[in-house]
Amino acid sequence: MTLSNSRFLFSAAGLALASLLPEQAAIAQSAAPATITVQVNKPGGAIPKNMYGLFFEDINFAADGGLYPELVKNKSFETDDHLIGWKAVKGAAGLESYIVSSDRPISATNNHFLRLSAKAGGADAGFVNEGFRGMGVKQNAEYTFSVYARRGPGSVSGMTVTLEETRRPGPGPETPPSGQALAQAQITGLTNEWKKYTVVLKPSATAARARLKLTLDGAGTADIDVVSLFPKDTWMNRENGLRPDIVQLLKDMKPGFLRFPGGCIVEGITLDNRYQWKETIGDVAARKPIINRWNKEFKHRYTPDYYQSFGLGFFEYFQLSEDIGAEPLPILNVGMACQFNSAELAPISAAKGPNAAGQGDEPTLETFIQDALDLIEFANGPATSTWGAKRVAMGHPAPFNLKMIGIGNEQWGPQYLERYEPFSKAVKAKYPNIQLVSSVGPSPDGDLFDKATFKMRELKAEFIDEHYYAKPEWFRQNASRYDKYPRSGPKIFAGEYAAQSVAIASPDNKNSWDCAISEAAFMTGLERNSDVVGMASYAPMLAHVDAWQWTPNMIWFDNLNVYGTVNYYVQLLFSQNKGTSMLPVQLPGNAKNGADNLFTSAVTDAPTGDVIVKLVNYSTTPRAVKVNLAGAKKVGKTGRALVMACDDLSVQNSIQEPKKLAPKEGQFAVSGSTVNYTLAPNSFTVLRIPAKK
Template structure:
């Protein structure tokens, strides 16, 4: 008889095969010969089929720590066209001619997203104007002067090319449009608003308007006759000049279409809701801090009120923020998906990781700025008789949003941060001791920078939740699963931004492959085991528009029409939907050191999470005390190590759920190579 035992070297993925022969009469030379023969003849492919054997033991009645009920949440930042061109349902790009970007050098392009003089035989001009604008927050508009024919210009939407429109419309669907227009004084005729192909062929019934000499809002509803990539056309039937500003085109079935300022892209909202988030951190990130110039500070007051009066700003990531998705909409989204709102405000510092061209707020200015934070809390929670509570009610939400958390600063560090943080922290805690403040430990996982931050926090601000950020490789995540085992149990951590970054591929992207997702899953078992310390965690970035991204990897990808869920998304969804209330004590006996686990429970459910990051399947025996026998569920995410989901194959990596049976408190299952598996059993 021959028996084989396996020893794993996790760092090099080498198997040591030890064989014992108990055949009578086989001498030492023969044993050496047979061992050599087996070693030479055993195919490499057979190694990948080797199955290890492990045992996990847990008692549902023996628990270790209470789990945070806000452990899994979302972090939204307007990066990768995550807001405009993404979550915000607006289909027009640069809808009010304010476009500017700041990637270096600073560029203003008021014509971005628009095409002019599109009608054959027509002549005219389009010029940027600022005299007598729609309002002081929206100072730029377009004056179009038609001198011959039927002058036509159009908004091309996102991802538009010279030859095609970028506005996705679907047959039978309804779209709501408006635009502010004014007769500049000498226009004799009508302006037609039409949903068309790039060539001008109509896709819906158009509408014509006769204009006054004052700014006025003109509205039209389109029902698309065909599924096409469209443009929104403006056709001048007559000669003379017309002023145009603040156009909009939003699907009538957008999520929150009844909100005063449009709504959100419904399929993306559903993808967020399906993650079962407990909180929503917004609006950044580096976007909160702004880049280079003080005018780029994210000012929440610029993002509320009537849409045409919101003051747009250039985006840290190199495009424009319309603020159609503003603080009111963030609060509404949080409410819609069942998440606690967690706004992050700048600390008076521009992004410290960038080439700052202007000084931070002075100490005196920071004292003045503190009122903005108090006003924000009033906007969220104040009575309708207060100034900012009244604005919230006017926008459609008289009930308070019940804000509990406020982040001060993002990835800030050193004394220049703490001097300003102290002022803002004290202002908020004096007026609103019920608000929990989130402080920053800086942008890196290890080293002197976060160590200095922690010393300051423990000595002066121990009641804050500390925001840690890290984007690291797979080895780091696997080597640091026990990171929070070592933290003092009195501290509270918010892992506000994290993701496993694999090597950049030839296409210039770090991939959202299965292996990166599994390394995150392994790490998340450590977050759960230590969720008395880690009270919040969120993957970053959340969203990316295909072909318009500035950062990879990202949790959810999308194009004009479709949403793509990554393996990383599925891991987040699997873990968040099976988060327990308590961690259950457990032990694992396994020679495969690349299997990670955690066991948790609620009042009526037990969850066993098993993550196999190795190339070898495992025969796992699970022994559970004080868990009733009967049917349970097993959900598994598995595939090849480097598999990714694509728009052509969205379900290549997706979780599958089957039934399992617990008998006499035990069951045996196979953990596939490269897999995340969750067992669920009823406790009552």
């Protein structure tokens, strides 16, 4: 069943029976409706303002090659293999030699550059950059090319910059694919000192896999560094802005929070490889890249060219949070490398010699605590403070109003607990109003989970971060997980979850409707228990269709297009319809939520006066329901329905069919305080009923 975005009118019985197959219509007409009572006159606690949010991690080329739209890979030659992403163009009378040099670099932090020497200038004397699985460029759009360059011995007068469409690989190992020129410009006036040169390229055609070619004009030597090709069309037209089509999908969700920068990249494979936020702010050209811990994690998705450039750094994360109306939730290292990798630990006491890389003193827990305190000052401090001044210098005088941070990501065991306690005490001593998100490990059950949860309750933690990656049936079976949780103590942050159609981390997992509708069933349980569950986010958020390491993911993209999965639209429906207060819901015979594969939750929305009822029918047949709005007054005669339904549980959206299954909106009749409605097979339905208690 393919759904469109067009409006349609439901019959008084809800979903028009004419839209069902004849045998389904007969079942719907004959079956007694399941009565669902919503206690409109007995509202429960407030729905947390930040209930549904976003989890970002730089996995699957989510940042470089994705949300961060720089088109040049390894623009500063600072990766371990300094020429990743680059290939020489060598002809008989062209490029004579090349070397990555550190002779009088631009700066101490950007201390590598490419030196080219040519026997003669021209098309055979230069280098090409492949981009991130190619460069996606659009016809007549504008792209700012910039480079730092200087002239050496010889008569090099400048450079020719060409954006060209790739066609097929050339015959030799150093011969890149050849292609038609899409745009071309000249760089002139080189001197013997570093200088930045800028031109605008305007492609004559759209290409998903273009490349950038730089060739010398004249014989001799020239040095190049910080080579950039950046689209002018960015979110809010910022110079170092983000990809607007992806940001728009995020903003459309009306997210309550943005958790960043991960995920396991917070920890790193080793502590030397950990995410250090201080290295990601300031001048973009001076930010030093590091290897991405996901580059060699999975043999089935081996990605040795995956680095983090940090063009998207902590300042940009805070800015993005502000842009989309989300509370920032940075996650900080607690002195532990990823326990699935080296499990390296920073000592709790004074430094004890060289670190894992043999460089200087090993960082202690105090190093990580100070990083957290400095981050809060960077986000919230005045211009007169050390780190607040750095935020102001980057163009944001007002504080970012940071209210919460996470201590560690998905860590477990006594090593985490003995570091968490002094870390949390130090943060609270200086910033008592900052709320802390605490880890209880990667699994939602088991001995380590139980011990960590007990300890966090003992320490009066504010949020406990629970993660669930499991088969779709687990999510349906656990829709009542929080019904019997303690109503006091730490709130739950459902920080990472996604149904796995095959198995955890399997490359064969799909973003199927079976997964998404099962997540919807689980989310009715989160919503019904929003006095316990304070925040929730699907994970991971983004993936490049040609460069992913993990699946499933909420949003997929290529170099030109982006689409939301069916899972994305489930998240969107919950987030856009979260309401302001819980309403008690009673199923027939006081049955448990999920009985007979019927799942439901209800809220009231103060600004509109609507009662919002969410219903999941995980069944191959239609289901008649009767919704009684107990205690409701002044009920309107017409309600709105948002429906996702498909007989085929394996259906997915794609680049080619981005809305194959997406919410379909319509209207239905309301009779007094009663709604009679027929749920489609395998459906997730949101009913908005105008009603006041």
